Amino acid sequence: MPFKFVHAADLHLDTPFRGVAAPGPLPVRFQESTFRALTRIVDLCLRERVAFLLLAGDLFDVKDRSVRARLALRRELSRLDSAGIQSFIVHGNHDPLSGDTGTLGLPASVKVFGPDWEEAEVIREGRHLCRVQGISYPDVEVREDLSTRFRRTGDGFSVGLLHANLGGAEGHANYAPCTAAGLGSRGLDYWALGHVHTRAEHLLPGGGVAVYPGNPQGRHAHESGERGCVLVEVEDGGTRRRFVPVDGVRWHKLELPLSGVATLDALVATALEAVEARCASELDGHAVRLTLTGRGPLHRELARPGALAQVETELRERLAQVHPPVLLESLKDGTRPELDLEALHEAGGFARTLLDEARFLAESPEELARLWEQEALGSLGQRLKRLGVDVLGTPRPEWVIGAGLHGAESLHEEDAS
Known part of the structure; x- marks a missing residue:
């Protein structure tokens, strides 16, 4: 029986975005962005009529999750519950089980995996669809390869839900380290992973696949580009996977060549045009790290004391007024002098x-x-x-x-x- 599910991870609900300082509505849009990404994930589940939602850890930004974040999670999962859609959750290093106060109940259709390996069966219209296995972090640091506890228990499609570092991915703490060979040896069809914020797929020995959907909302300039979740269609034991963007505020790193740009007003106009061309109009906002490059007559002007900061202030004020508004995260001068x-x-x-x-x-x-x-x-x-x-x-x-x-x-x- 064909079915669909959505795989998301690393929601980091209620991320504070302390480094965001801008006039106008931008700060509020940043504060709301992680919540809006979750809403869009649930909207996708309802629109595609999926069988279940997988959340692979770090749902909350900190161990002591805020009341606001917990209420938002309950509200969105209740929407799925009302539509007969199950949810499966594991917790990771940012939101380990030790940080759960136990004061917020979740709908009966939500399965939160505990500190020991468990398996749940997904039944739809009286028929077996698949098995979902999972395990949560009991506390912040987990150095054990948790994937060794997973195993195929029967016929049919089997999913492993895990917050882990596959292959020692750089830039992320090496929690629950695992390897492609190790995951492949467990005999599961789909590994729904979290922890690494960059979208990636790993084909495994034996025919399975391990997927990182990335985080659904970028939180700084190193998390630039589209962010979202993965819609998975299962048929005859195989999967078709489609990335779906759900971010509301998008980060960009842009380089602006100034060769041939001779005046400050031309610099500002060129920068505004370049930024607006890259910033999709359907989003709630954007954040840009802009680097000026190339050789040109403005190099000497920008090198004057305070000049770059004044250009940055002018651009920040102008970009905050466009639609959707754009935060100029920083302006860097990488230009060189004109040199024959x-x-x-x-x-x-x-x-x-x-x-x-x-x-x-x-x-x-x-x-x-x-x-x-x-x-x-x-x-x-x-x-x-x-x-x-x-x-x-x-x-x-x-x-x-x-x-x-x-x-x-x-x-x-x-x-x-």
Whole structure:
């Protein structure tokens, strides 16, 4: 019997967004965004008439979950309960079982897995649909591979619901570490994972799949782009998976080349146009980390004391007034001075010597290696290693070219000042 379910994780309800400071309605929209993402997940379940919803941990942002967050979760799961849709929940490191006060009841259709492995059977119209297995974190830190407790118990589609770090994903604490080979050996068809906030799918030995839907609402600039959940259709033991965005406020990292932009008013106009072109109109708001790049006449202007901050203030006020409003999270200057390298080389002097030496070293691997092995550089590398800093065994030619250009630019800046 074909059926559907929705897999979501890492809701982080009631994330405080303390770093968001902006005029107008933006702060409120950020504060509401995690709740609105949950509402959109439930809307999707109702619209697609799914059999059940899976929530793979970190439903709440902190162990001591707020009353507001708990009431919001109950309200949304009650909507599913009224439609005859079951919900299955495991808790992770942000919302372990030890943080549950037990003062809020959930609908009878909600299954919250405890600290020990359990399996629940999904029955629809008197017929067996599938099995869902799960286990929650008893406390914040779980270093054990919890996936070893899972196992296939019978025929039919089987789901493992787990908050875990598959393959040691960087940027996330290595809680409940597991491997693709280990998950594949358990014989389950679909692993509904949480913890890693970047969307990913891992095909497993034996034919199963492990899926991270990512978090449904980005919370900072490193969680940019679409955020959402996964709609899964099951038929004949196989799955079709479709990512569905549910975020209301979206984060972006943008680079704005300023080559050919000669005036400050043109910079502001170009920035506004570029940001608005990337920010979808159907969302509640956006947040942008903007970096100015390229060579141009504005480099010197932006380098003046206070100039970049004043441009940032102007852009922040203008972007907060567009629809939907945009938070300028930060403005960074990555521009370079206008530099005619050919003319600089023809002018001679130390800049010419610097550029020639850099080119010679970049084109001569033996000379570059000899320079790297000199006593001063060699001892510096040893000191860095003792401090735990990774040092490459051989230098890269592009480093030398970059150093030569940087030196030439510095000389050019000094001569022009």
